[in-house]
Structures are given as C-alpha cells and as structure tokens.
Amino acid sequence: MKLTQEQKSFVEDLLSRMTLDEKIGQMNQESPSIVGGFDVPFSELIEMMTDGRISQEEFGRIMANATQDFHEDEIRAGLVGSMMVNDPRKNNELQKIAVEESRLGIPLIIGFDVIHGFRSVFPIAIAEACSFDDALFEETARMAAAESRAHGINWNFAPMIDAARDSRWGRVSEGPGEDPFLGSRFARAKIRGLQNDRSSPLNYVAACTKHYVAYGACESGRDYNTVSMSVSNLYNVYLPAFRAAMDEGAATVMAAFNDLNGVPCTVNRWLLREVLKKDFGLEGFVVSDANAIRECVTHGIAADDRDAGVQAALAGMDMDMGTHIYKDFLKAEVEKGTVPMTVIDEAVRRILSVKVWLGLFENPYVPEALIEAYEKSLPEKHVALCRRAAEESMVLLKNEGGILPLRRGQKISLVGRLADDANEVCGAWAMAWKPEDCVSILTGLKEAGADVCYYPCGGPEGDINLEEADRACLEGDVIVAVVGETDAMSGEASSKAEISLPGGQRALLERLLQSGKPVVTVLMNGRPLALGWEAEHMPAILEAWHLGIRMGDAVAAALLGDVNPAGKLSSSFPSVTGQCPVYYNHPSTGRPGSKSKFTSRYLDAPWDSLFPFGHGLSYTSFTYEDLRVGERGEELEIAIRLKNTGEREGTEIAQLYMQDVTASLVRPVKELKDYCRVTLSPGEEREIRFTLKKKDMGFYDNAGRYLLEDGLFRLFVGTSSRDCLMQEIELKF
Ligand code: NOJ
Numbered sequence: 001m002k003l004t005q006e007q008k009s010f011v012e013d014l015l016s017r018m019t020l021d022e023k024i025g026q027m028n029q030e031s032p033s034i035v036g037g038f039d040v041p042f043s044e045l046i047e048m049m050t051d052g053r054i055s056q057e058e059f060g061r062i063m064a065n066a067t068q069d070f071h072e073d074e075i076r077a078g079l080v081g082s083m084m085v086n087d088p089r090k091n092n093e094l095q096k097i098a099v100e101e102s103r104l105g106i107p108l109i110i111g112f113d114v115i116h117g118f119r120s121v122f123p124i125a126i127a128e129a130c131s132f133d134d135a136l137f138e139e140t141a142r143m144a145a146a147e148s149r150a151h152g153i154n155w156n157f158a159p160m161i162d163a164a165r166d167s168r169w170g171r172v173s174e175g176p177g178e179d180p181f182l183g184s185r186f187a188r189a190k191i192r193g194l195q196n197d198r199s200s201p202l203n204y205v206a207a208c209t210k211h212y213v214a215y216g217a218c219e220s221g222r223d224y225n226t227v228s229m230s231v232s233n234l235y236n237v238y239l240p241a242f243r244a245a246m247d248e249g250a251a252t253v254m255a256a257f258n259d260l261n262g263v264p265c266t267v268n269r270w271l272l273r274e275v276l277k278k279d280f281g282l283e284g285f286v287v288s289d290a291n292a293i294r295e296c297v298t299h300g301i302a303a304d305d306r307d308a309g310v311q312a313a314l315a316g317m318d319m320d321m322g323t324h325i326y327k328d329f330l331k332a333e334v335e336k337g338t339v340p341m342t343v344i345d346e347a348v349r350r351i352l353s354v355k356v357w358l359g360l361f362e363n364p365y366v367p368e369a370l371i372e373a374y375e376k377s378l379p380e381k382h383v384a385l386c387r388r389a390a391e392e393s394m395v396l397l398k399n400e401g402g403i404l405p406l407r408r409g410q411k412i413s414l415v416g417r418l419a420d421d422a423n424e425v426c427g428a429w430a431m432a433w434k435p436e437d438c439v440s441i442l443t444g445l446k447e448a449g450a451d452v453c454y455y456p457c458g459g460p461e462g463d464i465n466l467e468e469a470d471r472a473c474l475e476g477d478v479i480v481a482v483v484g485e486t487d488a489m490s491g492e493a494s495s496k497a498e499i500s501l502p503g504g505q506r507a508l509l510e511r512l513l514q515s516g517k518p519v520v521t522v523l524m525n526g527r528p529l530a531l532g533w534e535a536e537h538m539p540a541i542l543e544a545w546h547l548g549i550r551m552g553d554a555v556a557a558a559l560l561g562d563v564n565p566a567g568k569l570s571s572s573f574p575s576v577t578g579q580c581p582v583y584y585n586h587p588s589t590g591r592p593g594s595k596s597k598f599t600s601r602y603l604d605a606p607w608d609s610l611f612p613f614g615h616g617l618s619y620t621s622f623t624y625e626d627l628r629v630g631e632r633g634e635e636l637e638i639a640i641r642l643k644n645t646g647e648r649e650g651t652e653i654a655q656l657y658m659q660d661v662t663a664s665l666v667r668p669v670k671e672l673k674d675y676c677r678v679t680l681s682p683g684e685e686r687e688i689r690f691t692l693k694k695k696d697m698g699f700y701d702n703a704g705r706y707l708l709e710d711g712l713f714r715l716f717v718g719t720s721s722r723d724c725l726m727q728e729i730e731l732k733f
Helices: 005-016 020-026 042-050 056-064 072-076 088-101 125-131 134-149 170-174 180-195 231-238 240-247 269-279 292-298 305-315 325-336 341-357 368-375 380-393 441-447 466-475 505-514 532-537 551-560
Strands: 028-030 033-035 067-069 109-112 206-212 252-255 285-287 395-399 411-415 451-455 478-484 519-524 540-543 622-632 635-644 650-660 671-680 685-693 711-718 724-731
Touching: 005 341, 020 028, 020 325, 020 341, 033 042, 042 056, 072 088, 088 109, 109 341, 125 134, 125 170, 125 180, 125 380, 134 180, 134 380, 180 206, 180 231, 180 240, 180 671, 206 240, 231 240, 252 269, 269 285, 269 305, 285 341, 292 305, 292 325, 305 325, 305 341, 325 341, 380 551, 411 441, 411 466, 441 451, 441 551, 451 466, 466 505, 478 505, 505 519, 505 532, 519 551, 540 551, 622 650, 622 711, 622 724, 635 650, 635 671, 635 711, 650 685, 671 685
Parallel strands: 206 252, 252 285, 411 451, 411 478, 478 519, 519 540
Antiparallel strands: 033 067, 395 540, 622 635, 635 685, 650 671, 650 711, 711 724
C-alpha cells in the first residue's frame, strides 16, 4: 500500500478539519446490534443462553421480536469509521449516509471475514497450502476480493497467517500450516491477490493479516490461551509471515487475542509500535480482534474499560472492534492529557490513508448491476477455479497395493454421512456460500458417471448403523468411506483434547475392513487428525479436507483417476493426540528420539509424526538423483535430477530444506527454504534447480538480531521433509 503525495496531502487536509469526536469516530468499528424485546445488552443475552439462564427456545422467541440497529445516526454524526456488514444493499445505504449525510463525507471501511473465498468458497487455508502453488494462492484471493467488493465489503479479515503446530487448536484450519517459509509465501501471494488488481476500482480490497502474533502457539492448543516463548522463536517462526505480508504492502493487521509473555497483543506497545509499525513498516492500521480491548480487563492487565482503552491507544491499536471503549472514553482521556492528540492523529491518519488508497472517496458504492450479477449463478470461471483449487489441495496419504484410482465399472459403495452433505464441504469461516453451488462427494461421483450406491451409516456425531455398513460391503466391489469432522469441529472456539476420528467412525472403518473388500478412506476435516490406527489398517487414505463448493467434483476426479493427486501436507499428522504439538522443523535436542530409552521419546507412542510435513503420494512415482550443491558468489546453486518413474503424468512438489549444523543457538533439524511444482510425463526426467541466497540462511537471536554464522550446513532436496537426499557444505558469510 503506497500513497501518492497528492493522496497524502488529501489525508492531512481532512485530518486538519476533523473534530476530536470525528477522529475518535474513525477509530470505532461497529457491527449491527441486535435490539428489541429484551432488557439486557445483547452480549449478556447470549451469555444467558449459553450458561442456561434462558433456554434456546426462549432465546429464539426473543430474537423473533428483535431488530438490527445499523447505527445510522452515529454514522451520520461521523462517529463510526468502520462497519462489519454482509449485505450489499445495506452497505450501499450505510455508505450513502456516511458520504452524503455526515459533515465530512468520509466513507466507511466495511470489513468482513472472507477467509477462503466469498460465494466461491475455496479450500480452507490449511488445505490450499498443500498445493504449494503460489499462483493459485494469489488467484483465489483475487477472486475473493472481487466477489466481496461486489458485495460492498472492501476490507477482508484475511489472510490468517498464524503458524500453527498444535492440531488440538481448532484454528489450524484457517491458516497455511506449521512452516514459516510456506506461510510467508502464502502470505505474500494472498496480499498480492487481495490488493493488487487495479484493473477496475472494484477489484481489490484491503487485506487484514491476522492474528498478530503467535496465536497459533496458544498453550495446549486451547483457544484464546496464553503464549510464552523466546524472542528468537517468535522471530524465527511466528513473525516471518507478518514481515513478508508487510513487505508485500498489506494494508492492515488484526492483533491476536492472546498475551505474549504476559502482555496481551492488544496492548503490546513493543509488538505494535516497535516491531510492526517501525521495523516492518506497516503503513496502514491495526485493528483489535472482536471485544479484545475489553478482554484486557479480564486478562487482569487493565483495571477497567477506560484503562484498557488508554493502554490500547497508547500501544498503537488504531481501531477498536466492537467494544465502544474508544468511543466512550478516549475523548475525556485526550482532554485530560493521558492520551496525547498525536496518538489519535496517527491512528486516524493511518485509517484515512487506507480509505484513500482503497479509492473509497471516488467509489464508495457498488452498482446495483454488479450486485445482481453475483446474485445470479456463479460465473463458469469462478466455478472452474474452485474446482482447480480443490483438486490441487488433496493429499494422497497412503495407497497400498494401488487400490486407487478406482476402475470405471467398479461398483462403489459410498459410506458415511459426510459424503452426502453438501452443507459440510465449505468448512469453517465460510459465510456466503449458496447451497445450489455446493457439490457433495455423492453428487460428484454420480456426475462423473461412477456406478455408486450410497449408505449413510452415520458420521462424526450420533450412532453408527453397522448393519447398513454390512449391506454396503455386500453390495459393492469397493467401499469408499468418507469420515472426519463436521465443519463446526474446527475453526474458532473449536479446540479439542482428542483429535482422533470422532464418534463411532473408527468402529465403522473396522467393520468395513472385516468384509475383506477393498476400502478407501476419504478424510473430510479441518485439522490434522491423529490417524495412527487408520494408517496401520486402512489400505488407502485420501486427505480431502474441507475443499469448498466443488469438493464433490474434485474428490470424484481423484478417486476415479481423472485427476492425479499432487498435494503435500502443510502440517504434520500425529499418530496419537498426546504427540501434539508435533512438527518437522523441531529444534535439535541433545537426545534425539530413537529406540533407546533415554532419548526424547514416548513409552507409548512414536516420537515422530505419522505423516510428516511435505508428505503426499501420487498415482505415479518419482525418483530424485544426483544432488549437487555449489557456491556462486552470494548464492548457492542446488541441482537435482527428478524422474517420473511411473506410468502416468504427474506433478511433484520438490522441496529444498537446510540445516544449520552448528550455531550459537539450537537450530531446527530441517527448515524449508524453497519448493517448486514440476509436471512430468511418464519416463520424463528433468534437472531442477534452486537458488538459495546466502543471506537467507541465517536466524534471529534472542535480541531479535539477524545472524549469519559461518560453518557447516546441510542441504536436502526431496519429496517430503522426511524423504530427501542430502549434501553438506562449509560456508563463510
Ligand atoms: C474473531 C476472530 O478471532 C477473527 O479472526 C475475526 O476476524 C473477528 N472475530 C471478526 O469476526
């Protein structure tokens, strides 16, 4: 995000004409409040229902009489800078009030959670990251931007780029997985996709990278929990994606709910002012997460709402999401001198700059024709991209005896409640899909011409009908079992203490196996699951995640062999839940896990992941040979021969890793440094080359300093983080 001199002057002129109330108004984000037949605030009403003081039915009755307040009067008075609304005509109406009826005519920035697509829902991020396809990351973001802007939303609360290594945390589904390098490439591509298409004023939005920072490290994978970590870990693992997003010009950032080493991110002056704004150069603004300023009181870091507001403003939190604390308290604090006017001016300058850069002053509205265009059926181009993204995001975890692909003409017994549920394909944080766009796996198979018969048998919740499973086995040549988690089992507030297949699904798989028929397991889920039992017993496993609206088409194409799976895991999978957090780029220990007792291991579970980061099979096979590492000036040239040794065309995602063997701080056993997608015909061989800049081989210490230390390095290239060829090299920087 860069402003011209003229745009900067426009912002300064506007700022000079604003009253204090209007300035604080810009720092205030509202969402529609529910008002009506009840005497308590809406938030308390929700609490009353969740803690059982009123029943769900009673809540429903109250809501039936309630109405939504869109804060029109406050917008008119210039007291609202941002809204969170998902209704294009309402957004036009609210913009009209802001632009034509408020004193200074400042348009609203309208935000919404458009995380993995809008009406065109793409795979959840942890799945899309498995494609290792930067061009795809960018294209899906570009389409999401155009669709949301056509809906009056000009600010997407995405990308979520929290590195996450503990799959008990439900929000692993929302981000690009466990690795900081992949996360950074994902972040950059998403920012380009959301922000850079200037071919029409309505094609781009402001990105909001979140959650800043280290939310993915919440203790024990429990959402909103505390985070404690060394500065070097923060800089090496959790900050890189944010730094990359800032380098790419991300317009805004959302602070995380958690505390970091005792200071909630919401009021963390070092994180916001020093690191984000000064060092990383954020030019736009920072918004709190929902209600997070008030939660500083519950954190026990602020005495009351007023104190929380003062701390947040001083720390560099520019916009308050939803508490009204800035609106209610900041004016008096500025008048008292607790909060300097310069703090307010800085926040407002940043917010206005984003609005100007977005072109909202020239184009605040969405033409009715555009709204209508997106209300009709989805354009073919959008459907095609949803399908391509879904196809690229699947990961073939296991394929013993080449059960997959299925042969045309085989009679398929499709089993599992999830297989026929088109409402489950989108996963967490999909808010604008339409049922008519969604394709279940059953529908996908039928439309692909498969000979398929469906037996629901049960799913992640409720009972399993084993008799029906027996019938499925009797009547089919091959069984395809779709098992996993519902969309509500991952995402925000969906942490789990046990992440093996929920409910009776394992019993279902056991029963299917007893038939002696070939059984293919298709996983539909939002987090890496603990699959030790399944990996040992089930012959073929296709990880299909929540793939978005065209899930059914993509899964059918992979099962039937029309698509050759190429995805690689963006997160390691554990055998059992107790291994969490488990990730490939673990710091070297003094006693690496091994068969001998006094090593870093468990008595009752493997020490290493079940399926490592980067793992993924294909219907063809690849070999890597002849790894060469050479030094050329400031770069390393790494070359290897890759051959398709199977019988069909396939795409391989080749991965480059390094290890800094001796350093002044303990370094990871491997670190991803590059990757590329290579498509080869049967028998085809190609030399692939990576260039690694020596300056990118360093690490951050506990003072946040970047170090490049001479010594021995190992370079690895291969098909996964576990299966690589290795070469050593001595380097001087
Ligand atoms: C809470 C979530 O943590 C965040 O990701 C989301 O963008 C906001 N609420 C707004 O819905």
